[in-house]
Ligand code: PXG
């Protein structure tokens with residue numbers, strides 16, 4: 001019998017310390033999700049919610065995929081866990097080879113972890129280790145970007161640029177600097193696809209090089225298309241320029257593709273979409289369709305080779321996680337690749353993206369909409385905030401949408417949406433229709 005003290009207490013929300021949530025506000029008026037299939041969630045009472053955000057930008061192939069479930073169950077039967085330190089299991093090598101085949105250019109090695117935050121900290125560490133291995137150990141400085149989101153590890157918040165995610169934690173990593181963000185509604189409002197103006201903001205990296213000297217800078221990390229901060233596609237030509245400046249100064253370029261990876265922009269990766277190959281790429285979310293937590297760092301040949309230069313019996317990177325390449329995650333990730341390939345989901349996202357764009361931009365006339373942006377199957381909508389209450393309008397819109405049967409993401413007074421790539425046109429219409437009502441009702 002369960003002792004009384006550990007018996008589950010129905011409807012007691014108190015014990016769970018919720019992440020990134022106003023706990024007390026939530027627990028007074030909770031929004032619970034109990035079931036999911038396809039592009040829908042259901043509340044415990046059975047109310048259907050259309051998933052306008054693919055969970056947290058991660059359920060790209062839709063919910064409840066039987067093929068993934070079967071692959072995980074098979075793996076669990078065969079072997080639940082095996083270490084990846086000084087040991088290996090076949091599925092991890094198979095998966096890395098498949099990822100290498102899918103990746104552009106010579107991004108042909110994969111380091112695995114369990115989340116985007118771990119991927120970012122791993123990538124920053126690989127960058128520092130690589131600079132040191134090639135005799136450039138003075139390059140310890142890391143450059144991020146304002147409004148960037150790179151997860152919640154100390155590395156990630158240090159290079160990140162969202163003030164609320166930083167201000168509670170003091171100085172974080174030393175020696176970090178930031179590029180300016182690229183959001184400029186005064187010049188680019190209501191851009192369809194890539195904004196026209198702002199490529200020159202990449203030149204700010206030259207300014208940072210002039211200030212700190214290239215010999216102190218290890219790496220620059222950016223989201224090719226900023227996600228969490230409210231979805232900001234880069235200005236035309238910006239990423240190409242950033243690549244050129246990094247090459248000129250021996251600085252590694254890291255693309256954080258935790259959101260853009262695995263089809264969000266209508267290509268496998270944003271690197272494919274932009275034709276810009278970073279030295280390292282971080283991924284998570286869509287890598288396993290969010291079924292089993294997984295993240296990864298994809299590494300170009302010269303970076304991997306550079307780290308393979310010491311004596312063969314010495315560990316090249318003193319870094320890794322108990323659950324790096326967890327067998328269940330590898331099984332899930334491989335089944336997910338089958339789905340993406342067999343259903344052509346990246347191409348599907350590309351084909352749907354103009355319909356999505358038209359739908360999103362039809363919200364231009366909704367009350368208090370000041371900017372709309374889109375790329376691939378994602379978009380952001382800026383709302384005119386209430387005087388003296390930043391975020392209140394955005395939060396009310398998010399709550400209204402949920403009440404009306406739509407899940408959106410909110411960041412201050414910006415609403416972001418990124419439906420599963422299996423979304424149908426009629427369901428896009430439904431998302432836009434509910435979003436319009438929610439924006440009006442929360443005005
Ligand atoms: N990098 C990027 C670019 C991300 O978007 C992370 C790193 C961290 O991943 P993990 O798996 O550690 O959460 C992310 C995660 C939102 C939202 O509302 C976005 C994320 C996570 C939660 C909410 O936009 N992105």
Ligand code: PLP
Pocket residue numbers: 098101102337338340341
């Ligand atoms: N798309 C995805 C998602 C894949 O995983 C792969 C290969 O693994 C491909 C495309 C390439 O498919 P194929 O090797 O059948 O050409």
